[in-house]
Every structure is written in C-alpha cells, then in structure tokens.
Amino acid sequence: xxxxxxxxDDENIAKTIKxxxxxVGYESEIVxxxxxxxxxxxxxxxxxxxxLLDVMLPTMDGxxxxxxxxxxxxxxxxxxxxxNVLDKVNGxxxxxxxxxxxxxxxxxxxxxxxxxxxxxxxxxxxxxxGDIRVDTAAxxxxxxxxxxxxxxxxxxxxxxxxxNQDIAVTxxxxxxxxxxxxxxxxxxxxxxxxxxxxxxxxxxxxxxxIPKLGYRLESR
Amino acid sequence: xxxxxxxxxxxxxxxxAAVTAVSGVLLxxxxxxxxxxxxxxxxxxxSYVSSSLQSSLLQKRTDENVPVLDSAAVSYAVQKAVxxxxxxxxxxxxxxxxxxxxxxxxxxxxxRTGEGEESRLPLLPDADSMTEGKCYSAICKDEDGRRIAVCxxxxxxxxxxxxxxxxxxxxxxxxxxxxxxxxxAVGTAASLAVSLVIFALICAILRPVSDMNKTLRLIADGxxxxxxxxxxxxxxxxxxxxxxxxxxxxxxxxxxxxxxxEGRKHYVDSLAHEMKTPLTSxxxxxxxxxxxxxxxxxxxxxxxGIIVDEARRMKNLSSKLLELACADNMELEMEPVSVRELLxxxxxxxxxxxxxxxxxxxxxxxxxxxxxxxxxxxxxxxxLCDNAAKASEAxxxxxxxxxxxxxxxxxxxxxxxxxxxxxxxxxxxEPFYMADKSRSRKAGxxxxxxxxxxxxxxxxxxxxxxxxxxxxxxxxYVTVPWAKIGGAVGDEK
Numbered sequence: 001x002x003x004x005x006x007x008x009d010d011e012n013i014a015k016t017i018k019x020x021x022x023x024v025g026y027e028s029e030i031v032x033x034x035x036x037x038x039x040x041x042x043x044x045x046x047x048x049x050x051x052l053l054d055v056m057l058p059t060m061d062g063x064x065x066x067x068x069x070x071x072x073x074x075x076x077x078x079x080x081x082x083x084n085v086l087d088k089v090n091g092x093x094x095x096x097x098x099x100x101x102x103x104x105x106x107x108x109x110x111x112x113x114x115x116x117x118x119x120x121x122x123x124x125x126x127x128x129x130g131d132i133r134v135d136t137a138a139x140x141x142x143x144x145x146x147x148x149x150x151x152x153x154x155x156x157x158x159x160x161x162x163x164n165q166d167i168a169v170t171x172x173x174x175x176x177x178x179x180x181x182x183x184x185x186x187x188x189x190x191x192x193x194x195x196x197x198x199x200x201x202x203x204x205x206x207x208x209x210i211p212k213l214g215y216r217l218e219s220r
Numbered sequence: 221x222x223x224x225x226x227x228x229x230x231x232x233x234x235x236x237a238a239v240t241a242v243s244g245v246l247l248x249x250x251x252x253x254x255x256x257x258x259x260x261x262x263x264x265x266x267s268y269v270s271s272s273l274q275s276s277l278l279q280k281r282t283d284e285n286v287p288v289l290d291s292a293a294v295s296y297a298v299q300k301a302v303x304x305x306x307x308x309x310x311x312x313x314x315x316x317x318x319x320x321x322x323x324x325x326x327x328x329x330x331x332r333t334g335e336g337e338e339s340r341l342p343l344l345p346d347a348d349s350m351t352e353g354k355c356y357s358a359i360c361k362d363e364d365g366r367r368i369a370v371c372x373x374x375x376x377x378x379x380x381x382x383x384x385x386x387x388x389x390x391x392x393x394x395x396x397x398x399x400x401x402x403x404x405a406v407g408t409a410a411s412l413a414v415s416l417v418i419f420a421l422i423c424a425i426l427r428p429v430s431d432m433n434k435t436l437r438l439i440a441d442g443x444x445x446x447x448x449x450x451x452x453x454x455x456x457x458x459x460x461x462x463x464x465x466x467x468x469x470x471x472x473x474x475x476x477x478x479x480x481x482e483g484r485k486h487y488v489d490s491l492a493h494e495m496k497t498p499l500t501s502x503x504x505x506x507x508x509x510x511x512x513x514x515x516x517x518x519x520x521x522x523x524x525g526i527i528v529d530e531a532r533r534m535k536n537l538s539s540k541l542l543e544l545a546c547a548d549n550m551e552l553e554m555e556p557v558s559v560r561e562l563l564x565x566x567x568x569x570x571x572x573x574x575x576x577x578x579x580x581x582x583x584x585x586x587x588x589x590x591x592x593x594x595x596x597x598x599x600x601x602x603x604l605c606d607n608a609a610k611a612s613e614a615x616x617x618x619x620x621x622x623x624x625x626x627x628x629x630x631x632x633x634x635x636x637x638x639x640x641x642x643x644x645x646x647x648x649x650e651p652f653y654m655a656d657k658s659r660s661r662k663a664g665x666x667x668x669x670x671x672x673x674x675x676x677x678x679x680x681x682x683x684x685x686x687x688x689x690x691x692x693x694x695x696x697y698v699t700v701p702w703a704k705i706g707g708a709v710g711d712e713k
Contacts, residue, residue, distance in 0.1 A: 010497055012526045014502035023512055081496040103500040106507040168511035218513055
C-alpha cells in the first residue's frame, strides 16, 4: 500500500489528512517543519510514494522545500489555501504533480492522490474482494474462475469502490470520478450501473445503499 | 511646424516687409521731392529759353535794323536761341521746338540732343487754350527715357509763337529704381541675419523645454526616479526645480500607494488563510464522520472535538473581525470615566476567565478621569489581558496598573510570560500576526487582538507602546490623554 508523507504545520489539518488516508489504507507520517521534511525525503526518497506539501510553512516556505526535494524525484502534491494562479503555476513549474486547494472534502483528497499514484505507476493494478479479482491493466474481472463481462463504465465504477472500501460515496462524486465533471446526465445513470454490478457480481449485500448519502462497498 | 521655424519665418517675413516698406516710403518721398525740383528746373530752363528767344529776336532786329523781321530771319533768330542751351553742360536740357500755330504744325525751329525721330510731345494744352505767360508742363516717356516737356505761348512783334522745351529726367527714375532694389536687397539680407539670430536664441531658450519633455516622458513611462539637472538662467532653474518637485511627489505617492496596496493584499491573504485553515479540519473531519462505515468511539470523540475547537476559532475570528470593522466606523459615546472604577470593573469581568486557566489578574494604581467610550475601552483592556494570559503559564500573574503622568493616564498590562524578541515586537500589531502560532491557536486566538487594540486606542487619541524580553515577560502601555476640563463630549476624535 502507498506511503504518503504529510508536510503540514497546522496540527488539526495534519490529523484530518492522516485520518482520511488511513480510511483507504494508505500509510502516512506527519512532519510539521520544512527543514525536517527535506531531510526525511532526502534520506529515504524511495519509501515515499507521494508527498503532500503545504505551501505556508513557518520557517521554510513550501516552494523552497519543493526546490530542494525535486531532484529526489518524489511525487509532490501542494496544499494551498490561496486561489491565486501565480502560486499554482509556480508550484507546477517547480515540478509538482498537482495541487489541492483548502478546504477539501475527504474524497477530493483521495481522488487527487489516486491520480498521481496511477500516473507514477504506484497504484496497484490487482484488486481483490473476496473471490472477485480485478486486473486494471488487463481490464479483466473474474469471479472465482469465471470471467465476468462488464461495460467500461461498470468496470470503472467497480474499481472505484474497490479502492474506496468502507467509505460512503455520493452519486455526485461517483459521477465526477467515473464520468467526469462535464457529464450532464442524470444521477439515475449511477443507480443503473450499481444495479448491474450488484447483479453481475452478486454484491447485493456488500454494495449497500446508504440513505440520503449514496453507496458503500463494505469490506468483509 | 515647430515653434523655432515658425518664428524664424515670421520674423524674416515681418522684418523684410517692415524694412522694405519703410525704405520704400522714404525713397518715394525723396523721389517726389526730386521730381518737384526737376520740374521747377525745367520751368526755369523754359523761361530762360523763352527770354533768350525774345532777346535773340531783338538782337536780329537790331542787326538788320528793321522793326519787324521776316519769317526767314525769325527762323534764324529762334533757331539760334533754342540751340544755345544744348552746349551747356549737365543741365538735362535735351531739346526744344517752336511752332507758330500749336503743337506739331508750322515748326519754325527745332533743336535736340541725340538721334532719333521727332520727339512726340505729350498732350499739352491746345494752342488756343494757352494763356500768355503761363507755362504748362507734363512728364512723358519715350524710347530714350522720361522727359519733362514745357510749353508756353510767346508773343513777339512778328506774331504769336509756341515754345516747347524738353528736359531729360530719366536719371531720377533710374536712381529711384536702383535705390528701391538696393533697399529691398539690404533689407532682406539684414532681415535674414536678424531672423537667424532670433532663431538661434529661440532654439537656445527652448532647449530646456525639450529636456523637460524628455524627462517627463521617462517619468510617465514609469521611471519615477528620473530628475532634471538644475542649471542655466533663473527661469530654467525654476522650471527644472518644479519638474523635480513634481517627479518627487509622483514617486512618493506611487510608493505610498504601492505600500498600501501591498498591505491590503497581505491583510486579505492572511484573512483568507485564517479562515480556510479551520474550515479544512471541519470539512474533512465532518466528511469522514459521515462517510466512514465504522468510526470508533475514540475516533468519534477526537474528530468531533477538533470540529468544535475549530468552529470556536472561527467564531472568535468573525467576532473580532466584526469588532474591528465597527471600531473604524462606530460612533463613540465618550464620557468622563474614573480609571480606577473602569479597571476594577474589568478585573472583575475578565479575572474569572483567567483564573480558570490558572492565572491571577490583579490591579492597583492611581485614579484619574479620562474621556473614553466605556465599552470599547473595556474591550481594549480585555484583549490586552487575554494576550498576557496567553503568553503566561498556569501559576503566573497578569498585573494591571494605572499611573498618572503629565501627558495622560498610563495604563499598563504586564505579564511574566514567554516574551518577544525585538523583531517580533515590531510586527506584533499587524493583523493576523501571531508571535507563537501554535500557542495562540490552541487558546483560540486569531491574531487580531492587538490590531483591534491599536484601532481603539487611535479612536481615543491614545498611544500604545510595548516592552518585552524573551523569557522574562511583556508589558504593554496605553497612554490616554487627560480629559480636558470643560471639554465637550466627543471632542476628541
């Protein structure tokens, strides 16, 4: 499972990020000082899959930290409270993979991290759930020994739930993650796909509907 | 067209015109006078020839010893008379003719200089209309030049005769023409010279104007540090100094505005940051509580606890912001207040909150009357006490003092807490600045307390100063001017 370094000086924000990452099984560590962060990365760059870097740090600012750890080749996502374009451009120019604007919801953070992990090939391509095995590289789904045919979108929805188990996902978020935010269809689309997945894989008891919220794939 | 060239052309044209006009007028007068003289001369010459004619006739009569001459003799005598002046030198006389019956008919004598045809005599009056003894003259022009012709009727024993004399005045005319040309040429040359001098002067005078243009252009393009060199005549120096004063003023204003804009941006950035930080924890923990399948009791208490803390922090921030905004605009209700009473009251209000944190608040000091807005001033005291408490540990104390001085009442709040370095002390009244972020945040602070105090002090014409030593403590002094005796409420704004 991915290892993530959290560089954030506000204690509570650091805690909330750690809690969010743990919810999907990522390992993480918190560092609250820029200089410390640089050291940690330099000493063990290979062990970190993603670094979440706050822009406003007390002694050394986030950009300076970025400059120093860029040579290590670690993927960095900036956390910033500012909306201004200049900061964003700056960060990306220095080599960051992405940026997240505070405040953010849990799944927002997780989605960004997933994108980066996929891009750097650190995302596991094999997912298991009970006797269901999914290979994201080969695009295959097997239940037991039999291969199960799923439409492309059904596949994506399944993978999304497998990666975010025990977390309630709203229709909006699912739509955004799988169909893209420009999609103007109804949220009925989501319901239909969920039904299909439940039917084809026998997940009626596991992929549950949470009233007023959305759906959740519960782990065994 | 540029000014210099315009002036050059104008002065050249004007001076040429003036000089030419003046010399024209003067030369014309001279010429007229000369013509008059020539006419008088011609008339005199005519009289002379006329009397010479009479005496010639008399002489012939005497010679021939006859009372009346025959026509041949008359011709002879008259011819002699009209030829005689020709030999005289430089008089201008160039000929004469005598007729017995009006112009052009029955010519009995003629004499002339030079070659050529018979002079065509100008239109002189008819023989019949000529009165005896009167001379008639006219100026005529023929191929040799200008002439004055004079005629008169002469009566002799032999009969009436008409004498025409012609006088050469061409020289006068050619002189006049030559003078005019000379005057024009000299005038033009002089005018050109003068105009060039004027042009050079104008260019020299305008040089500072073009310098000024260059400098102002550079300043307008953004180089506010550009200045003109002050040199030259008084007007030049004045102009250069004025331009420099303008440039300095522009530079100062630009710098002031830039720093204000900078400050404002910084304020907004800080504000955004201070609001978004607690919101992040609230949003994310709230979301987790909502979507996680199972939340342990420990997790639930921790997450919810943080949500409440951060929400409190935001509450504090928004109320301080509101106070700050109101302090700027609010109408103050100033009244004379006893300092001791005010501070004793404050101790009673704020003391318990501090005691809960293990910090004692105590007050002693002088009394005096100051003019202040009660509520606002209390808010000031509370904020200072709060800051002092935040810097202190449990078991320490915060001392509230009042001391009467010459310039006003000095109220001080001091603690034995963590203290600040000189650098930190300088920045401490900046909005959102927190000397020890984590410590302040833990206590729910937003960094606005001191900005608020500074605003309130300003509205009261009071001054805030502070002294601090790291590890020893901090003391904040508020100097409030004395209430003027008999001063109206609300006087001091």
